Amino acid sequence: YVDKYVEQSQALGLADIFEVPHSAIHMGQMLGEGAFGQVHEATAINLRRMRGTTLVAVKQLKANPSADEVDEFLSEIEMLKGVGTHNNVVCFLGCCTIRAPYLMIMEYVGRGNLLNYLRTARQQLGQSKTRDANHTTRRIIKTNSSVASSLSASKPQSVNYIELKASSPSTELEQSSVSISSSSNSNDLCARQAKPSFAETTYTIVEEEEEPFEYILDHKELHNFALQIANGMRFLEEQEITHRDLAARNVLIDGNKTLKISDFGLSRRGLIYTNTKTRKLPLRWLSIEAIRDNVYSSKSDIWAYGVVLWEIGTLGASPYPTISNSELIPFLMAGNRLERPEICTPQVYTIMLQCWLEEAKERPTFDALCKVLSPKTTYVD
Numbered sequence: 044y045v046d047k048y049v050e051q052s053q054a055l056g057l058a059d060i061f062e063v064p065h066s067a068i069h070m071g072q073m074l075g076e077g078a079f080g081q082v083h084e085a086t087a088i089n090l091r092r093m094r095g096t097t098l099v100a101v102k103q104l105k106a107n108p109s110a111d112e113v114d115e116f117l118s119e120i121e122m123l124k125g126v127g128t129h130n131n132v133v134c135f136l137g138c139c140t141i142r143a144p145y146l147m148i149m150e151y152v153g154r155g156n157l158l159n160y161l162r163t164a165r166q167q168l169g170q171s172k173t174r175d176a177n178h179t180t181r182r183i184i185k186t187n188s189s190v191a192s193s194l195s196a197s198k199p200q201s202v203n204y205i206e207l208k209a210s211s212p213s214t215e216l217e218q219s220s221v222s223i224s225s226s227s228n229s230n231d232l233c234a235r236q237a238k239p240s241f242a243e244t245t246y247t248i249v250e251e252e253e254e255p256f257e258y259i260l261d262h263k264e265l266h267n268f269a270l271q272i273a274n275g276m277r278f279l280e281e282q283e284i285t286h287r288d289l290a291a292r293n294v295l296i297d298g299n300k301t302l303k304i305s306d307f308g309l310s311r312r313g314l315i316y317t318n319t320k321t322r323k324l325p326l327r328w329l330s331i332e333a334i335r336d337n338v339y340s341s342k343s344d345i346w347a348y349g350v351v352l353w354e355i356g357t358l359g360a361s362p363y364p365t366i367s368n369s370e371l372i373p374f375l376m377a378g379n380r381l382e383r384p385e386i387c388t389p390q391v392y393t394i395m396l397q398c399w400l401e402e403a404k405e406r407p408t409f410d411a412l413c414k415v416l417s418p419k420t421t422y423v424d
């Protein structure tokens with residue numbers, strides 16, 4: 044098949060080993076939509092090192108993109124080609140970049156994002172058993188009574204990204220000067236329900252989803268989530284890749300509860316200083332220096348990781364619900380931080396506070412966090 048693939052690729056003038064002909068991709072249902080375009084379930088035939096048909100996720104750049112959008116999409120792909128594979132990072136499998144529609148082909152991660160997982164589990168907390176759309180049993184184990192009470196206070200929020208004009212000083216961010224966009228699914232508190240339907244294709248997809256998928260949320264699970272994300276981020280840190288949009292909504296979960304860091308749309312190598320383009324930014328996950336000076340590094344990813352720990356500890360609350368965009372920088376500069384989630388141990392809250400140190404170089408590395416988050420750390424009381 045390799046010969047056939049190479050032949051096919053050469054015929055199309057595809058020198059790059061990641062380049063895939065459009066004919067090898069059969070699009071299925073849409074999974075979601077972002078500013079860049081759409082993500083679909085799809086099948087791909089004879090991907091690099093993958094004989095036969097593989098279930099994949101395909102990110103498709105929207106129709107009539109601006110030159111900047113094409114640039115960004117292609118640079119994301121270029122960066123992903125060099126990332127290598129890690130169990131906690133969504134694997135890049137191939138791309139179509141010779142002609143539009145431009146596609147990015149990724150490993151399919153079938154259980155949606157971590158934020159939805161946490162919120163669904165939170166919603167179902169208290170019910171001892173429920174059945175999901177696949178007729179597999181989900182068992183909800185209530186970890187302790189403070190979990191439920193700490194959650195009632197947190198309400199989901201739809202605004203995760205704001206548009207920051209490069210010319211306006213970020214400290215003067217005004218709610219009115221900010222155009223609001225919501226992440227495609229931030230209000231959707233339900234986990235993905237149905238298995239993919241491929242009515243329009245003739246392929247048979249065999250999935251391993253019949254096994255039960257449990258919403259557990261005990262100490263072990265939350266701790267394990269924190270560690271898996273730190274592991275994936277350490278892998279990126281080693282390669283000097285700055286993710287820039289680490290948040291629970293951008294961490295995907297599969298049927299085995301393996302977490303995969305995704306959405307590299309804003310990622311770049313090395314220290315990044317951005318001042319050129321108007322772009323939407325995940326304000327509430329950004330470090331002080333990222334908001335104030337447009338400087339991003341692994342240390343600003345560490346800040347975002349602290350917010351992800353907080354999202355895990357609150358089972359999917361929205362950060363700073365009472366603070367407006369324009370108030371955030373003064374709030375942080377005055378030394379204020381997100382409060383300790385009720386269920387988190389002081390030990391875990393100390394880690395969060397270290398991630399939010401004003402001085403970037405004093406924050407821990409992901410490597411150090413992986414060590415600190417040894418099995419001995421207690422996540423919740």
Ligand code: ACK
Nearest residue numbers: 074075076082100149150151152155156
């Ligand atoms: O949160 P979701 O269910 O998971 O909805 C969003 C949507 O596409 C838009 O980003 C989903 N998504 C993104 N990448 C993947 C992937 N590799 N596998 C499965 N779903 C994905 C994401």
